[in-house]
Amino acid sequence: MSLQIPDDRTPDGKPESEQPQWRRDFPIDWPEDNYISRRDFTRFLVLTSFAFAVGQTWILAMGSMGRGEDRQGRELVASVDDIPEGGAKTFTIKGTKEPFLLVRMSENTFVAYGQKCTHLSCPLIPQPEMGRLYCPCHEGAFDLQTGHPMMGPPRRPLPRVRLEISGNKVYATGVEDHRL
Amino acid sequence: MPVPEHLEFFIDPNRCIGCQACVQACAECDTHRGYSMIQLDYIARSESPQTVPIVCMHCESPTCAEVCPADAVKRTEDGVVQSARKPRCIACNNCVLACPFGVPKMETPMELMMKCDMCYDRTSVGKKPMCASVCPSQALFYGARDQIERQRPRSRPIHRFLFGRQIIVTKVHLMVPFESPVAPMDVIAAFRETVIGHVFGPNFSAETMVGGGK
Ligand code: FES
Numbered sequence: 001m002s003l004q005i006p007d008d009r010t011p012d013g014k015p016e017s018e019q020p021q022w023r024r025d026f027p028i029d030w031p032e033d034n035y036i037s038r039r040d041f042t043r044f045l046v047l048t049s050f051a052f053a054v055g056q057t058w059i060l061a062m063g064s065m066g067r068g069e070d071r072q073g074r075e076l077v078a079s080v081d082d083i084p085e086g087g088a089k090t091f092t093i094k095g096t097k098e099p100f101l102l103v104r105m106s107e108n109t110f111v112a113y114g115q116k117c118t119h120l121s122c123p124l125i126p127q128p129e130m131g132r133l134y135c136p137c138h139e140g141a142f143d144l145q146t147g148h149p150m151m152g153p154p155r156r157p158l159p160r161v162r163l164e165i166s167g168n169k170v171y172a173t174g175v176e177d178h179r180l
Numbered sequence: 181m182p183v184p185e186h187l188e189f190f191i192d193p194n195r196c197i198g199c200q201a202c203v204q205a206c207a208e209c210d211t212h213r214g215y216s217m218i219q220l221d222y223i224a225r226s227e228s229p230q231t232v233p234i235v236c237m238h239c240e241s242p243t244c245a246e247v248c249p250a251d252a253v254k255r256t257e258d259g260v261v262q263s264a265r266k267p268r269c270i271a272c273n274n275c276v277l278a279c280p281f282g283v284p285k286m287e288t289p290m291e292l293m294m295k296c297d298m299c300y301d302r303t304s305v306g307k308k309p310m311c312a313s314v315c316p317s318q319a320l321f322y323g324a325r326d327q328i329e330r331q332r333p334r335s336r337p338i339h340r341f342l343f344g345r346q347i348i349v350t351k352v353h354l355m356v357p358f359e360s361p362v363a364p365m366d367v368i369a370a371f372r373e374t375v376i377g378h379v380f381g382p383n384f385s386a387e388t389m390v391g392g393g394k
Contacts, residue, residue, distance in 0.1 A: 011241040011346070028245040030254045030262075 077102055077112070077163070077170045088126040090115060093161075093172055100161055102170065103128055103144060110170055112161035113147045114177075119154040133158070182258035183303045189312065190328050190337055191235065192355035195319035196220075198231035202311035202320055209299055209310050212263075217285065217296040218311055233320055235311060236261060236283045236296035237339075237350035244275035244284050244295070253284075253293070259351045260300055264293040280343040280367065298352075333358070340364035 010019055027033050077091050083104045091100050091112075099115040103126050113133065115123050122137035132150055133142040140152030147158040159177040163170055200220055207216040223230045242261045245253035252268035253275055255261045264275070264284075271291035275284040284295040299309035303322075307313075312322035321328055328337070337353035342364040356365070 011243075011246060026251045028242060028253070028255050030256045033251075033254055 075172045086128045113158040118156040189352040190321040192319045193232040195317040201314045205310040205314040237352045240349040247274045247278040342366045
């Protein structure tokens with residue numbers, strides 16, 4: 001409900017109900033204009049706090065869905081000869097679009113982590129000679145041994161891919177995802 | 181505090197002597213010091229020294245506010261149309277072009293439309309506007325209606341004007357000769373009149389009034 005515009009104050013003298021909508025939305029008189037702004041402000045407050053509430057619930061739901069989830073099954077990632085010592089390879093696991101990074105640390109040690117930085121999802125650059133995965137975006141780094149953050153803004157560890165080496169092949173057998 | 185209702189503004193161009201006192205006094209106002217919101221117009225400069233002070237008429241349905249795309253021109257509850265609100269004004273000049281009386285002024289360096297607000301800082305506390313307080317011939321008169329009716333028995337205040345098909349009702353009154361017709365003053369038609377040389381008498385019409393007085 002807006003305040004009533006006196007009829008002699010409209011240009012054609014018609015009552016407020018016959019005026020176009022914009023005239024009611026943009027009243028000329030100061031008290032009504034303030035009234036509308038107050039109403040708009042309240043609407044803005046209610047709607048944005050509602051949106052925030054929905055957003056938070058959604059984030060929570062997404063988080064609890066992914067938490068501690070282990071993907072099972074065995075999947076061929078690479079053959080040992082493909083990757084030189086200190087080399088790396090990106091791969092994906094069937095059913096996801098997430099990029100993963102396989103690093104050969106030494107002759108027989110392979111590790112694999114998600115390639116998305118846990119800060120703001122920049123792709124990580126493997127630096128096995130420094131024993132870390134480096135994020136150029138904000139100078140973040142993760143420990144190559146454990147996947148835990150070493151420096152910079154990231155706070156959460158990278159999802160780690162369980163590997164199995166049999167013969168000449170490297171297989172992924174699951175992802176330990178500790179989101180949130 | 182709103183402007184007291186019994187105090188009204190009357191413009192009597194007949195009495196204007198072109199002294200520019202109102203223009204100067206307006207520029208003294210604290211809310212826009214150095215900028216005068218009044219202009220003194222010559223009606224037909226080549227033919228007559230007659231001048232008329234242009235102050236805001238404070239329309240009931242202000243065209244300047246109607247055309248404002250930024251919703252910046254507002255009127256206070258007592259019917260006084262104020263200068264554009266600074267945070268909203270986009271200096272588009274629509275109001276300057278649209279005002280039938282030619283009142284709003286664009287202060288381009290400030291990107292702000294400023295106009296006569298009937299000295300709102302003064303009138304809202306019961307004082308006269310600057311211009312009315314200095315006008316030596318009281319062509320700009322601010323006061324009670326019965327007072328001006330007593331003082332100027334040969335004149336009559338009107339506040340309805342016709343611009344093309346638009347009828348404008350104003351808060352500020354214009355004094356016209358008592359005999360002039362009661363219909364809204366047709367301002368556009370007055371532009372086509374010859375300005376000087378009308379006989380002042382029973383046949384006098386409001387149109388000739390705007391055209392140039394007696
Ligand atoms: S995105 Fe990796 S540190 Fe910010």
